[in-house]
Amino acid sequence: MALSLIENLQIQARNTSQEDIDKLCNGIVGNLLLPDKSGECIASLRQLFFILQASHIEPNISDDVVAGLVSIVSKGFKGGQARLCLLCQQIVAELLPEDYPLSSSSEPETDKANLLSLNLIQGEKLGCLVEKVPLALRWILNDDDFESQQKAFFFLIAVVMLHSNLLTDDSMKRTSDQMASWLMNASLYQAQNPYTMSLFKKDQTNIVNEVDGTPSRNFFTVLNVGQYYTDDQLMNITCFSLLYKWLYYAHALVITPSTGDSDVRETRKKVAKAERIFGILVNRTVEYCLRLLDQCERKPKAPSDMDLQQCCLMEAVTILNKVCEIDDSQVPKIFQEVRRLFSRLSQDTANARILLNILQFFINHSATVVHDPQEAYNLYFHKLLTRGYGDPALAFDTVMFIRNNMEFLCHKANLLAVYFPNILKILAWNPRTYMTEFCDILPAMMSSTTSMEVFHALLDLPCMTASLEVMEKSKKEDVNTPISITSDTEPSSSFDAFYNTYYRPMFNFFCRVEGGHGDTINKLNLFHVILEDMKQHARVKVCYQAVPVLLRIWFSVILEEAGSEFCSQLIPVLLERSALLYGIPQYTADVQKIMSESAIQLFRTFPELVTAQRMDIMDFLTSVRNISKREEFFTSFVWAVGEFSSSAYHSDCNADVISKFFEVLEAVTYEFSSVMFQSETEGLSLSVKVLSVLMSAIAKLASRCQDLIPRAILCLTKVAKQPQQQANSLDTDDQEALVTRAQELINLLKLPNFSSVVLNPSPEIETGRWHRDSTCLPIILRGIHQILCQDALMQS
Incomplete structure (x- = not known):
């Protein structure tokens, strides 16, 4: 109720006409210097300030009003005019940054008392x-x-x-x-x-x-x-x-x-x-x-x-x-004292924020005295940050320190690539606070050796948050709490699992300090199960919302910087991790969507990956079970196979490779269409899309290896007949779309030479040349269409 009232007032203030503003200003000028009208004047000033705050454009305020306001401000906060002066000061500050023109006659005559009470911005405007x-x-x-x-x-x-x-x-x-x-x-x-009572008594101390x-x-x-x-x-x-x-x-x-x-x-x-x-x-x-x-x-x-x-x-x-x-001549003298200070404070975690300032000093001036402070850097990012990532002040200082020295920490000291798991703890513990800063820091953590591990760390960031929560909870528990040291009993909660010798290494891995200890852990799905009770934790829920943003940044860096070799290694990881995600429905859906979009971009950038990673892709596409809950991701790989399984993109993509891809997609199409048309469940719109993409991919593969055309026509014919032969829950429009699509592909495949051109256009089609060249396919089709239309008219 209160929020709607405020919103209505803002809309009303925003729609105030210039005529009403002029009337309000005239009343302010008339009452500004009258003591008996101070209450009425303050009410008018509040109304003017509210209009200025709510308006999207700058209203036209007369010079007389501004001069009167500045005159009040210049007199300072004296007597009972404090409220009036403060209000005038706020209005003037609201006007002047917009380069509001003031005449020279409005300059106030200030003395020692009012000079410092006048805002500096106002002072420059007034000259x-x-x-x-x-x-x-x-x-x-x-x-x-x-x-x-x-x-x-x-x-x-x-x-x-x-x-x-x-x-x-x-x-x-x-x-x-x-x-x-x-x-x-x-x-x-x-x-x-x-306050002494004796003016002649002297203090001896x-x-x-x-x-x-x-x-x-x-x-x-x-x-x-x-x-x-x-x-x-x-x-x-x-x-x-x-x-x-x-x-x-x-x-x-x-x-x-x-x-x-x-x-x-x-x-x-x-x-x-x-x-x-x-x-x-x-x-x-x-x-x-x-x-x-x-x-x-x-x-x-x-x-x-x-x-x-x-x-x-x-x-x-x-x-x-x-x-x-x-003055760099002071460096040798000062450096010696600062170094001694670091040695004195480095053993106490309570001095971590001071040590961060000392590290900044080392970064700026170590080269002058030829000193290598790598040991000091390692001490902070290994030992001190491990203990203090949860301290709000230390976390803020650390993030700002990293952001301000990113080039040095990335290229010269190599600290971000080594200690990125420890640094990510700050984000895992404060996901809402440092999202913007980590968008800048993330690319600096990525290198040729750490990018894959960073990718796993981002996907597992909610698990890191949950693990940190469990570890912090364990620190607060009474030391006399019985601790299980065997793995015979199944833990009933994540907290119990933390004290189980079988699961403790998993917690330690997600809370590790340095990178380079492996991309992820075995039995990750089991660890997701024991963290089931942490899914609804407030910090975990905020953390998983941050992951998609960081994943987009990660993929953008990979597409821009990485080569074909790294992306070839990434494809199997995508296939594996698309099914191994912390079981939060919204989180899983968001991450899989980003993976699907990014996989398409990867294949567009490096189309040879389809052939290079054909064994992993075939294993993934073979099973219909991989479609469940991953329709979008599955579809992107089917599309990539149909689009880029061609000798035009990879010399090893011969007829034998195309035939093997075709056999996999053919079997999946038969199995999937049979299951889909027999299903009595609702909400299968995505499944219709999968089947449509499967049919298109089969047709494209057959057009490149004409021995496969009869099998492709047979497969498409059976898919087209199934909606008519079996009772199913598909919408009529979806059934019609599938049948129409299948028939179009069948008609194309009956003309092998024509289908090879239509289904496998040259990459130059995206440049626009095909729409300008007189011998291009679109112009030829357009010309044939016109000839046929003219013949039809003549015959009629």
Whole structure:
């Protein structure tokens, strides 16, 4: 009820006419600056904001309205105008990103109080940012006004992130020098207690402490503990919090490519420019971050400070990574400390997120010091990820790390091809969260040696999810729970099977860490049976919905990159795995549909596969039982046999091979038509399609080996007569379609030379040449048809 009401309101707002909007805007202009009309004005503004949100096109809002809204925003959140100001700010933010034209007369006159409350996007539209940057630079140098200094620093950080073109080299250097001063020159003494009752009492223990409680003997950092902080200490903390943002965006502005000079000269100029702007800040940053690394080795006095140490470590390593990018001469010194940090933290799984930042540092700078951190990579993706795939924060960081370093991890470190089962655990455990990211990561996991195993892993992804659920459940059970160690008794659930020595290796296989241990397991159907109770688990249901998307990506990569040899190996796997799927009906149907479509694409791309894999294909087509629940898949292989069993595609496809294919399809057609026409069940529309494709394939094979034509005509004749001779549940239209199709093929086969052309057109027919060449079959048939029609008219 509530949702339908909201939808009706949205439709009504979306259909608001421009005339109604103009009336609403006129009322807003009239009431905007009247205190006694504030309630009515807020109601009108809410209505305008709702219209802007609901509308698919930008309404025409007058300049007077926008100027009034900006005027309210520029006055800041004062008194009882907070709601009005916030609402105006949201409306202006909704309008301005669409390049709404504003006249110069609407520029507000801002002062120190309202400059930072005005949105930066609005500021650029109004043209006020350029003249405010120098003012902000003067404020950050004013140590007597902490509030203005802090706001000005926030303002400059926002400018460099959103509108870096407004900053000059001089303004960036002045800001960097001031940040260096904030980092190193903060006081070591605590601020006086503002709540003390005695103005003349002095605190005897006013030096800030280290996290372990000892008095500090070095410069102040964010990890120093005090009861009250001075303004310069607060600026120190603020500066460190925003240091990476400044280095990242300001350095990006410095290295922005320019034109006119050669690459060598341009590079030298950029290096000199970066050194001039960031030289002092870089040195101070290195000192500051290395001191943080030392402070993090201290055992915190308060347990809550341990989290602060973890956060500071992550930020410090990230900043040092950027510093080495700005000034590569710092790499040897920093690399030694970061490597020592990795050795200290690598044994504790709780530090996994920090280690991921260290791995990023190794990726970026190991080549500079000729260091091979392969052991560190293996430690993380083998040991740490195995334990932490279920941690939401670690999973997110890992996926982003892989996505940002995909080329290195794929081609240089070869980690994705080795540890893809462990990485897939993140998707299996969070299938809804990381679907988009794994669509990008999946191709990087595939190589000439791992693609087949990745294919099996994707098909078994719901089994991996179910196995992980069972294993996690087992960890939560009481240690005193009796555990079965024999395989004599049949398990009653997947949880019991996990403790059974016969089934435990199956669970271990699906939860393996590395690839290369085999494509899949024996008795996979048995493992599906013991996981029967996990089919309706919420995580498993979401996981199986992700598999078809990834399978399409897998097949697209194979069709684009793989060769005929790999695809030849893939055909038997498709035949086997189409029947070995986790027994979820919708999942099975989706996967088989993708397999069917992909098999057709494989045969179109490599038509020689039909002959090369004829033994496996014949074994598959021999049994009518393979049609059950796999009609679409079965039909695709029948079509491929009829389409590509020709010497035109493979030199080994001689008359003997064609005869063997014909015998298989002939026997299947007789058996299948007999079963189908005797069936009393309903819903056989797909079976009609299978029979139709079988008849077409038989006719095509016979047209290529004319000795088979009498047998083909006999087979088609019997199929055509069966609906008339036997009572069956087929629809009348289906019966008529089958009879008509059979008769058409019989008529074609009675003219062998004609049928060989019609049923086996050249591949050039798809290029369109056949429809333009004067000797092509379509034009000849069209000409004969016209002649016959003229003769009929003359005779009548």
